[in-house]
Amino acid sequence: MTDEVPRRRGRPPAGGREAILAAALQLLRERGIARVTSREVAALAGVSEASVFYHYKDRTGLLQAVFEQGLEPLQALSSGGMLSGADLHDVLTRFADTLDEFLEQALPVMSAALSDTALRDVMAAYMTAQDLGPHRGVAALGDYLAAEQAAGRVRAGVDPHAAAMLFVGACYTRAAQRQMPARVNELPPLENIIRATEELLRPGPV
Amino acid sequence: MTDEVPRRRGRPPAGGREAILAAALQLLRERGIARVTSREVAALAGVSEASVFYHYKDRTGLLQAVFEQGLEPLQALSSGGMLSGADLHDVLTRFADTLDEFLEQALPVMSAALSDTALRDVMAAYMTAQDLGPHRGVAALGDYLAAEQAAGRVRAGVDPHAAAMLFVGACYTRAAQRQMPARVNELPPLENIIRATEELLRPGPV
DNA sequence: GTCTATAGGTTGATAGAC
DNA sequence: GTCTATCAACCTATAGAC
Incomplete structure (x- = not known):
């Protein structure tokens, strides 16, 4: 156990991938797929846009994951x-x-x-x-x-x-x-x- | 009756509004609403993009017309x-x-x-x-x-x-x-x- | 893994000539 | 009514530092 490192604030870095997926699914259900943009997903998930592409490669990859989770x-x-x-x-x-x-x-x-x-x-x-x-x-x-x-x-x-x-x-x-x-x-x-x-x-x- | 004026080519100017609507409906059915963009609609209808907005004001106006025709x-x-x-x-x-x-x-x-x-x-x-x-x-x-x-x-x-x-x-x-x-x-x-x-x-x- | 910054492309919409 | 030209906004995706 090391000293407590002051986190940057908010969500722990590790949950990024899940937070992105959850945010995308929520946006899709609440506002429609047209609003599932990298910007809005990243904002709702509390991460940067680059994280979205890092984890899911491209928009299609993200939506594929959303489909699988949603079904x-x-x-x-x-x-x-x-x-x-x-x-x-x-x-x-x-x-x-x-x-x-x-x-x-x-x-x-x-x-x-x-x-x-x-x-x-x-x-x-x-x-x-x-x-x-x-x-x-x-x-x-x-x-x-x-x-x-x-x-x-x-x-x-x-x-x-x-x-x-x-x-x-x-x-x-x-x-x-x-x-x-x-x-x-x-x-x-x-x-x-x-x-x-x-x-x-x-x-x-x- | 005046002399025959050489038309520019292709579709008569009068059918623009209908051609735009038909093109939008066709695109929507064949490729999905994400592909119903002013550019693709205009290209398929054989008119300029500006015509789309002249006739239907904005994208929502066009889609509203598409909905009514489609239903x-x-x-x-x-x-x-x-x-x-x-x-x-x-x-x-x-x-x-x-x-x-x-x-x-x-x-x-x-x-x-x-x-x-x-x-x-x-x-x-x-x-x-x-x-x-x-x-x-x-x-x-x-x-x-x-x-x-x-x-x-x-x-x-x-x-x-x-x-x-x-x-x-x-x-x-x-x-x-x-x-x-x-x-x-x-x-x-x-x-x-x-x-x-x-x-x-x-x-x-x- | 996450960020900032930015490139590069597409889209909706308008201005102004004809 | 139709066109060409143009724009600002937005969007996907990448580069490179941390």
């Missing part, structure tokens, strides 16, 4: 931990809540990549490599519904993965619309969607 | 012309096709507005003023399903607008995923979704 919570989704229990209403509610939470974080990141074809290609490559996308949620819920169908708790004769797609699609669309806050555009409340899905999947009197 | 085909959707007939399968197919076509055009425009909060506000105001959004499609299909339900051709006890939301959501999500071409991410084919929806809505044996 990381998807792992929680594909684990499918919330898909247990025999009460369809509960399962759908938990699933929708988890999906909502994820999309709230991930949708701004995903749509940001569409602002430039070069960025879109970067993100598409990452999603392909990691096998990410809405199909993960559809597959997870679809598998659950298929099992329930086999157990006789879900109406027979219905493609469980297509049914899952309907439910995931509704959640996705609601989340997407929240990104564009035109308050007039009101969609049916989540509760009605869950109830309708339940009702549609309930085994009929045979 | 205009929504009118076809809300008219609900494709929602007639008693064969649910046909109606769903026609509806999905129309929605797909619209989203193919409109989604790149809508997501572009998310790249910057200032632009997002401009588009949100326009969508609010014109009452645009996914809720239009949901309302149109929901009303149709409600009528079919009253006629006994759709299962009773199901919220028709919530059911419409499920179907519209699936179409929307498929279209959104097409924007991010990660080929691995495969969702159930449209036909399966239509069939499942049909099956779910079919009146059960009571």
Whole structure:
């Protein structure tokens, strides 16, 4: 242990890389990708612009890291931990809540990549490599519904993965619309969607 | 009638405004909003940069016009012309096709507005003023399903607008995923979704 | 790893002639 | 309405000292 060296002030030098990434992600979500500039990122992170390029090489490198970090919570989704229990209403509610939470974080990141074809290609490559996308949620819920169908708790004769797609699609669309806050555009409340899905999947009197 | 004055070459001077708008929309769809710069727009439209600002005042003004033009085909959707007939399968197919076509055009425009909060506000105001959004499609299909339900051709006890939301959501999500071409991410084919929806809505044996 | 300073390029926007 | 010419602002990226 040496004497305490007076730090320059503020953030410890070691956290630079993480601070830059966090700042970039925050800027992207709060103000849009057009505002994710080296200047604003550096200012928010409390470092110099040169640090940004030192750690991430160039703007594309930084945004690639932002994409990976911003999409990381998807792992929680594909684990499918919330898909247990025999009460369809509960399962759908938990699933929708988890999906909502994820999309709230991930949708701004995903749509940001569409602002430039070069960025879109970067993100598409990452999603392909990691096998990410809405199909993960559809597959997870679809598998659950298929099992329930086999157990006789879900109406027979219905493609469980297509049914899952309907439910995931509704959640996705609601989340997407929240990104564009035109308050007039009101969609049916989540509760009605869950109830309708339940009702549609309930085994009929045979 | 005076003598024929030799035109400078190429496009007639009168079409400048429209050419600029068309070029901007094309650039936005093909390369992303980050490439919709005054320079590239002017070059593609075959006019000078100054013309862009003369006609649309500033970049925001141009993009506002692009948004309005890019979302205009929504009118076809809300008219609900494709929602007639008693064969649910046909109606769903026609509806999905129309929605797909619209989203193919409109989604790149809508997501572009998310790249910057200032632009997002401009588009949100326009969508609010014109009452645009996914809720239009949901309302149109929901009303149709409600009528079919009253006629006994759709299962009773199901919220028709919530059911419409499920179907519209699936179409929307498929279209959104097409924007991010990660080929691995495969969702159930449209036909399966239509069939499942049909099956779910079919009146059960009571 | 972090900084200051700066190069070099692109962009939005205006002035003024035609 | 359209052009050429020009600018100030901004942005990415690098060099070199510490």
